[in-house]
Amino acid sequence: MKKILLIATGGTIASEETGEGLAPGITAAGLLSRLSGVDPAIDVETWELLALDSTNIRPEHWLMIANCVRETFNAYDGFVVTHGTDTLAYTAAALSYLIQGSPKPIVLTGAQRPIGFDSTDSKENLRDALLCAASDMPGVSIVFDHKIILGTRAKKTRSKSFSAFESINYPDLGVIRDGKVHRFIRQDCADRPTFAGGLNTAVSLMKLIPGADRGALDYLFEHSDAVVIESFGVGGLPEAGGYFDCIRHWLERGKIAVLTTQVENEGSDLSVYHVGSRLKRELGVLEAYDMTTEAVVAKLMWILAQTKTAPEVERLFYTPVAMDMFPR
Numbered sequence: 001m002k003k004i005l006l007i008a009t010g011g012t013i014a015s016e017e018t019g020e021g022l023a024p025g026i027t028a029a030g031l032l033s034r035l036s037g038v039d040p041a042i043d044v045e046t047w048e049l050l051a052l053d054s055t056n057i058r059p060e061h062w063l064m065i066a067n068c069v070r071e072t073f074n075a076y077d078g079f080v081v082t083h084g085t086d087t088l089a090y091t092a093a094a095l096s097y098l099i100q101g102s103p104k105p106i107v108l109t110g111a112q113r114p115i116g117f118d119s120t121d122s123k124e125n126l127r128d129a130l131l132c133a134a135s136d137m138p139g140v141s142i143v144f145d146h147k148i149i150l151g152t153r154a155k156k157t158r159s160k161s162f163s164a165f166e167s168i169n170y171p172d173l174g175v176i177r178d179g180k181v182h183r184f185i186r187q188d189c190a191d192r193p194t195f196a197g198g199l200n201t202a203v204s205l206m207k208l209i210p211g212a213d214r215g216a217l218d219y220l221f222e223h224s225d226a227v228v229i230e231s232f233g234v235g236g237l238p239e240a241g242g243y244f245d246c247i248r249h250w251l252e253r254g255k256i257a258v259l260t261t262q263v264e265n266e267g268s269d270l271s272v273y274h275v276g277s278r279l280k281r282e283l284g285v286l287e288a289y290d291m292t293t294e295a296v297v298a299k300l301m302w303i304l305a306q307t308k309t310a311p312e313v314e315r316l317f318y319t320p321v322a323m324d325m326f327p328r
């Protein structure tokens with residue numbers, strides 16, 4: 001018998017019609033009571049942690065979820081976290097840094113349609129997530145639409161379809177078919193997880209548009225310890241407009257700049273073009289390579305809670321955690 005803790009945080013899966021749109025109203029126990037066909041070899045206990053639309057999820061909630069897992073880690077064989085899909089990829093990434101090397105499965109899931117609706121993906125997703133949590137799949141993952149996706153690699157790529165998530169620049173960890181978990185990849189884990197102490201939330205993200213005002217970038221640097229810039233293609237910054245001077249100014253004042261790309265697949269390579277190579281060579285900007293923006297943001301929050309020293313930030317940033325990037 002496998003003992004699984006189901007931690008509910010809200011989301012569409014637990015939502016009901018309020019007359020003013022959907023909002024979470026169904027408890028963890030309520031989710032379970034609407035589910036039939038759960039493997040009798042799985043014993044599920046519930047924890048009603050939050051009841052939020054995931055648009056309202058903040059880093060302090062990531063810490064609450066990690067803490068919940070930490071406090072109960074020895075008592076269960078695996079964990080399922082039900083969560084809204086909108087920010088699920090951020091939470092999965094954050095938990096991957098907050099709980100590293102877990103030998104037990106920590107599985108996040110949600111749904112595009114509430115569990116009480118006639119047509120819903122909630123039941124399949126929850127049933128699959130419980131199966132995965134009762135399997136030997138270590139670490140943080142997302143189970144959605146029968147796929148198992150590594151927590152550091154997930155991105156919501158569809159706003160309405162049941163196939164809402166994709167694994168970016170990394171294969172799916174496995175699939176769940178006919179009540180069975182089929183693993184494609186065996187990740188490493190430790191004997192015991194390492195739980196991180198905290199997060200530094202002073203991280204911002206700027207999506208570049210052609211002709212963007214440098215003032216917006218100045219503002220973000222002024223109010224953050226690190227700014228992630230989602231630029232174009234393999235990465236670079238416009239040569240006019242004062243961006244280089246702006247970044248130089250803020251890096252000299254101890255801020256961290258990371259360049260990534262708005263393109264979903266294949267990542268950045270700043271060395272290719274003149275608009276990018278100077279950034280690394282002359283300024284010491286970091287680049288995301290094959291990491292998702294969600295993972296970059298969460299990783300910086302985890303790193304900056306430990307150190308703000310540029311070489312140490314750089315070392316930790318380029319050290320793969322939970323296969324968030326291919327080793328360089």
Ligand code: ASP
Pocket residue numbers: 010011012013052053054055083084085086087110111112113
């Ligand atoms: N707005 C919802 C949420 O993220 C969407 C969902 O769960 O699918 O909580």
